[in-house]
Amino acid sequence: MALTSSLPVTDELVLARMEKHDHEEVLFCFDRPTGLRAIIAIHDTTLGPALGGTRMWPYATEAEALQDVMRLSRGMTYKSALAGLDLGGGKAVIIGDARTDKTEAMFRRFGQFVDSLNGRYITAEDVGMSTMEMVNIRKETTNVAGLPEEMGGSGDPSPVTAYGVYMGMKAAARTAYGSDDLKGRKVSIQGAGNVGHALVGHLVQEGAQVYLTDIHPEKLAAIKAEFPTITLVDPESVYDLDVDIYSPCALGATVNDDTLKRLKCSIIAGAANNQLAREEVHGKAVMEKGILYAPDFLINAGGIINCAWERKGYNRQAALNQTKAIYDTTLRILKASADKGIPTYLAANQAAEERINSVRAAGFRY
Numbered sequence: 561m562a563l564t565s566s567l568p569v570t571d572e573l574v575l576a577r578m579e580k581h582d583h584e585e586v587l588f589c590f591d592r593p594t595g596l597r598a599i600i601a602i603h604d605t606t607l608g609p610a611l612g613g614t615r616m617w618p619y620a621t622e623a624e625a626l627q628d629v630m631r632l633s634r635g636m637t638y639k640s641a642l643a644g645l646d647l648g649g650g651k652a653v654i655i656g657d658a659r660t661d662k663t664e665a666m667f668r669r670f671g672q673f674v675d676s677l678n679g680r681y682i683t684a685e686d687v688g689m690s691t692m693e694m695v696n697i698r699k700e701t702t703n704v705a706g707l708p709e710e711m712g713g714s715g716d717p718s719p720v721t722a723y724g725v726y727m728g729m730k731a732a733a734r735t736a737y738g739s740d741d742l743k744g745r746k747v748s749i750q751g752a753g754n755v756g757h758a759l760v761g762h763l764v765q766e767g768a769q770v771y772l773t774d775i776h777p778e779k780l781a782a783i784k785a786e787f788p789t790i791t792l793v794d795p796e797s798v799y800d801l802d803v804d805i806y807s808p809c810a811l812g813a814t815v816n817d818d819t820l821k822r823l824k825c826s827i828i829a830g831a832a833n834n835q836l837a838r839e840e841v842h843g844k845a846v847m848e849k850g851i852l853y854a855p856d857f858l859i860n861a862g863g864i865i866n867c868a869w870e871r872k873g874y875n876r877q878a879a880l881n882q883t884k885a886i887y888d889t890t891l892r893i894l895k896a897s898a899d900k901g902i903p904t905y906l907a908a909n910q911a912a913e914e915r916i917n918s919v920r921a922a923g924f925r926y
């Protein structure tokens with residue numbers, strides 16, 4: 561069960577996988593007393609220490625866990641580079657069921673493994689984790705972000721992420737329609753979670769017509785009570801709606817062969833990681849269909865920006881100001897894509913690689 565990818569799991573060995581995308585280091589963590597089985601992947605530390613969340617997920621096989629952590633850690637390198645952060649890319653996965661397997665001891669032991677990397681990897685929250693686990697990890701290492709506000713942390717990053725997605729969406733609207741005004745625009749949001757909820761707020765305030773879906777009706781009802789003008793839709797019909805903008809804020813890989821036949825939007829701009837089921841195939845396919853895709857790792861960087869500010873001494877306004885710059889970066893990337901006639905994800909990748917390569921050429925390495 562791969563969470564964000566529909567890619568087949570390969571049986572390549574670890575060093576071969578590392579060589580393919582230049583991963584620097586992979587640490588396998590096992591602890592019998594606590595049942596901890598984890599993998600930490602550091603992709604690239606040219607720009608700074610590798611920051612990226614820990615995901616807890618009941619991976620069916622070790623190969624799936626390895627594939628996920630390697631792919632996600634590489635994604636963090638690009639996300640932080642594009643956001644202008646002095647951070648590299650890393651990620652961790654813990655193999656286990658987040659509902660039943662969590663113990664204080666497990667996360668303290670995991671914290672010791674993080675600490676053994678001497679600051680080359682800084683962890684944070686991801687799927688299956690909460691601030692409570694960060695508190696337990698913090699008992700063993702200072703290399704953790706996403707702590708609760710009462711501990712001097714930055715708390716839930718989702719509102720900052722949603723603000724960045726909103727900025728990226730507006731930049732995409734300006735590129736596609738000549739104006740970033742979303743008033744009257746029809747926007748479908750898939751996922752009424754933490755990010756989706758905050759995004760609804762921005763869009764309703766601007767006068768957009770919001771269509772919202774989720775697999776949990778109670779989440780939809782709560783948001784409808786707060787924003788009565790929105791329209792609720794069922795999860796499967798979200799791909800068939802006649803909307804201007806589709807905003808995936810639930811799962812990855814929702815832009816695929818099946819949904820591309822159905823989508824009628826002119827923009828895709830959302831928070832979910834890895835929205836393109838297969839980057840090279842579907843990144844090109846959206847372009848050929850005339851849909852402007854705002855790359856997910858470009859516009860959902862608010863969360864990592866928030867974490868980066870936590871490391872420097874948390875300042876919410878400063879985090880929001882830096883997140884606002886996603887608007888200009890998105891305009892720049894979308895223009896580069898149009899000028900070069902290449903898919904938007906590729907233009908974003910190239911911009912990230914340009915920054916990393918220029919810093920690497922100057923001899924920096926964390």
Ligand code: NAD
Nearest residue numbers: 717718721751752753754755774775809810831832833863
């Ligand atoms: P969340 O878990 O709070 O919300 C996700 C929502 O999606 C849930 O309400 C869930 O019920 C719903 N969902 C699941 N499957 C669905 C389906 N098939 N159809 C419709 N809804 C479905 O997560 P979040 O924090 O709001 O994050 C949303 C997405 O953005 C995730 O993919 C996450 O990885 C990504 N992201 C989040 C942040 C952040 O700061 N929270 C940062 C970067 C990326």
